[in-house]
Structures are given as structure tokens and as C-alpha cells.
Amino acid sequence: MSNTVLETKNLSKYFYDPVKFQVLKEINMSINHGEFVSIVGKSGCGKSTLLYLLSTMDTDYEGELYIHDELITGKTDKDFAKIRNENIGFVFQFHYLLSEYNVLKNVMLPGMKLGKLTEKEIEHNAMEHLRTLDMHEQALKMPNQLSGGQKQRVAIARALINNPLIIMGDEPTGNLDHKNSDMVFDIFNKLTVEHQQTLLIVTHDNDFASRTNRIITMEDGRIV
């Protein structure tokens, strides 16, 4: 099996509203296993748009997208959902925890959806992930009882639950203060170093980006 986790060929994307506008211009890139990659660029350069294309949530593009050397362009909504569930973990700027569930259940939810393990095993894995993120003591709290940094750590634990091929982050430190940003970076760094976890993080925090393995800089829909 090749070492490439994610690869794009001539990826282009247009916005049609209010006028036709090409956001992404024939992007060719690939990410290898175990890499910690950051995408930086000015606002509006298309870096988030690229991330959503790579995440399979946005399917309206031209070109080809490969995950693990498998062409996934043109699959059905159901297949994409499965791919996201199994292969991609998400950390967003906002934590997006379900307020109806406690921390542990929030982390378990994608695992339950995957349904490969029993509930007990998923719970055990969730606790392990929370423990590595030092959140195990908060496991039974509700999300609204946590601080911003804690919520983001729970979101990372949720991204990890299905042992994804790649974790994608859209400004995961955007809402956090310096201390919490450092903490999130340390967690990501630890994941790549210790578990060879592949990471792709969109950020405008140059300080954050400079510490990653590879920086992809974008300008006007192109990689420079």
C-alpha cells in the first residue's frame, strides 16, 4: 500500500452566487501518512473551501480526489458519510458538541455510528482518548459545563474515536487563547509523533503553522 493518504488531481471549484467565480484553480497536492500539514493563506484564498472538498462534505467540484489511492469522486452521499465516519476525524473552530449528550457520549457517537465495536469497547476507547487528553475526569459532565479549551479537547477525542486515516482541522485554535492554542498544538504534535497520526490543519495562525511538518500556502485559489 502506498504511503499517500490524500491526493488531489486538478481540483477546481466554482462559486456561482452572486457571479461565477473560481475559488480553487487546479489544485494538485498529496499528503503522506504521518505528516502534520498546515494550510495557511489570507482570508478568502480558498483554504477552507479546499478542506471541505477534501473532507467529502462538499462534492460540487471538478477534478479528482483520492483517499488511500482510491478514487472517491462521484460516490453517493451514503458512501461519503461512511468515508467520513471511518477515515476522517474533524476538529472545527467551534466545538460542535451535542448539548444533549455528556462528554463521553459525544466522543462515542461516531464510534456507535460505525458500529464495528460493541458499546463497551467504544466506551473504553473513548475513555482512553479522553485520558490521553487529560479529560477523563470530565467524562460525565455535560458540554456546557466545560471551558472552551476543554470542549476543543473533547472534540479532538471525538475525532480520534474511529482511529481515522486523517484528522482535518478548520481553524481549531481560532477561538482559543494563546495558552489553549499551545495545548491543542501539543496534542496534535503528540499524535503525529507518538501515533503517526496524519493531520491536515487549516489555520491563519502563522505561529501555529510554522511548527508543523509542512506548510501549504495558498493564494487566490492556488498553492504557492
Next chain:
Amino acid sequence: MNFKLILNIAVHLLRARLKQSIVAAVGVTFGIAMFITLVSFMHGLNNMLDNLMLNRTPHVRLYNEIKPSDKQPISVSENYKNDVNFVSSVKPKDRGKAIYNSKAIIHYLKQDPRIIDVAPKITTPVFFNSGTIEISGVVYGVEVAAEEKLFQLSEYIIEGKVSDLTQNNSIIIGKGLADKMLLKKGDVIKITTAKGNLASMKVVGITQIGIADLDNTMSYTSLDTAQKLLGEPTNYITDIQIKLHDINSAPALANEFRTQFDVDAIDYQTSNSQFETGSTVRSIISYAVGIVLLIVAGFGIYNILNMMIFEKMDSIAILKATGFSGNDVKWIFIVLSMVIGITGGLFGLLFGFIFTSIIDVIPFSTAALPTIKTYPIDYNIIYYLIGITFALCTTFIAGLFPALKAGKVDPVEIIRGK
């Protein structure tokens, strides 16, 4: 699709909006409860009124109608066979009211497996004399045992016993007659027949059917007494009343007997057609009101789900981002709606039953209906099945549209918006 997980998520979403969910469920509960109460009550009334008629009316009645002959003599004549004949001033033919060969017909009908039983009857107009005043009325000569078996005569006797009719020259008179002539049980009444025969009879009971016109004119006596009163032999019978196992076959059987015995026959449906119409209309009204209530409840669910989806856009987005397909999300909201529907519906059935039970014990006494003590209720499992089925359909449809919308939510739009 992991149904357990979907149900779990749906229930959690519901619990987060418990108050609204309860309001939605109460809407369904109210709709179902009212539907069941209304339909049960309406059918109870219908059945009561139907029975009022049905118990009093034979399914098929054989009698001789006074009417002109179908064939006038001239149409039988060979000489004028090919001519067009006009006969003016035709008068009805008196074939006598008595059914010819009645004993044999009754004997034959009693063997018929489609027939529950047969009750012979004599109907004759009379005058009841009270001092110098004559009140017109009707005497029904009945075979007491058969009449009791088929028409529950005793249910309408408010004084005295039916069995007393077997005594010679005894009569049971209507409440209206008794009130007019100040008669009570044990008194003697004088009766004049249409042919001028005069007889004295002992009042052994008073009957009240609840239909004033009948109570003011009718009286019962035994078959023998009626025959004696009219001075007719023991085979004199004017009506043969038939009760069938299957009331729906009455029109067909009436036709069959008409040709077979060469008498007039009328079936229950024909003689009570206006009654059937009334029942049907009442049923339609009660169903319509019930269904409208449920539809209103459906709109309530639709509203609440729509609001919930707007509130839960973030949750929907992250569910989709973490691997739930549009279909899964759709089912979460449909299940959510169905949970409201089922919970509300089951409580609706319970409350429907409670309401009907309450109505069932409310006293309802009317002079017109001596046997009815409380409001009538028809407890029928069918209404409960219709109620719950309709509740589930309504909530499913009410949930479907918001659910489809939720399924189509684009997570990118939501997440980028932040």
C-alpha cells in the same frame, strides 16, 4: 442503518426540548381522545336509536296490502288480447287482510335455516271507549312467547308483566292511552272494533316505547283474544314478522317470499331507509371532526419539528460531518416525530377510554327511552385502532417534511457560517 442509535439520538433531542415535545404530544393526545370519545358516543347513540327501531321492527314483514289487482279481468280475456285497454275508476280489491294459508307459511318459514324465528301478528284498528268519548287506536294481537323472543316486548313494559297477556281478555295499553283515559293496571277498558263488535278487556300492563304517536294509540293483546275480538277463526293472521340471522339479506329474502307465498313483503332497509341515512350522516360528522382534530395536532408537530431543526442545525451539521448520512438524519427526525405520535396516541387512547367511561355513567333519563339510564357508549376496539393508525399517519407525514429538510442540510454551510 443503526436504528437503536437513531432512536437514542431522537430521544435525546426530544428530551432537550421536553416542554415543546410534551405540548406536541398533548395535541395528539387531545385529538385522539376527542376522536374516540366522539365516535364512541355517536355510535352509542346510533346503536341505541337503531335498536329502538330494529328491536321493534321485523327484518321482513309479510302482509296483504290493500291495492288494485295487477291484472284487470279484461286483460285476461282472449277477445281483447291484442287491444289496448283503458280501465277507468279502478278500485282496490278486498282480498281481506288475512294472510291466506298462514299456518302453513309459518310452519314452512320456521324450518328455514336463515331465519331466527317467526312471529305471527294481527293488526286491527279499534276504538277505545272512555265514557262517551271514543279514542281511535290499534290492537296488536301477538303470540306472546315469540314476540318476547324477537322484539323484547317486556323491555318496554313499564307496569305489569307480558306473561299476563296469556290470560283471557287481557290487554296491555300504551302509556299515552292510559294517561288520557286515566286507566291503571287492573282497570277494565271497553273496545269497539271496526265492524262494531264490542268487548271489555282487563288492563294487565302499560307499555312505553318512547315514540309518542305509538304510545298514544297502540295496545297489545294475545293472538287468541284478538281473533275472538274480531270474530275470526284461529288461522286469521294479518302479519308474519320474520327475524333473520343476517339483516343484510332482508331485501333479497323479502323478494323471495313475495313470489313464493304471493303476499306483500317489506324488508327492514326499505321501511327504515330514512333512519339509515341519519345514522350514516352522524357517523360521517363524528369521523370528520375527529380527523380534523388530528390534522390540527399534525400541524403542531410540524411546527415544533421545524423549530427544532432550526435550533439543532449545529447538531445536524456535526452528525453529518462525523459520518451520519442525510438518510440517517432524516430518520432521526421521523423517529422523533413518531415518538411524539406514539406517546401522544397511546395517552389519547387511554384518555379516550376514560372520557367515554365518564360519559357512560352520566345519568341520561328521558321519558322517551325508558330502558336507557345513562348516555349510551359503543366500546369498539375498531375506533381505537382507527385512532392510533390515523395518529401515526398524521405524525409521520407531519414529521416527514421537516425531516426531509433536515436530511438536506448542507453541513459546510453551517460550519463555514461560524
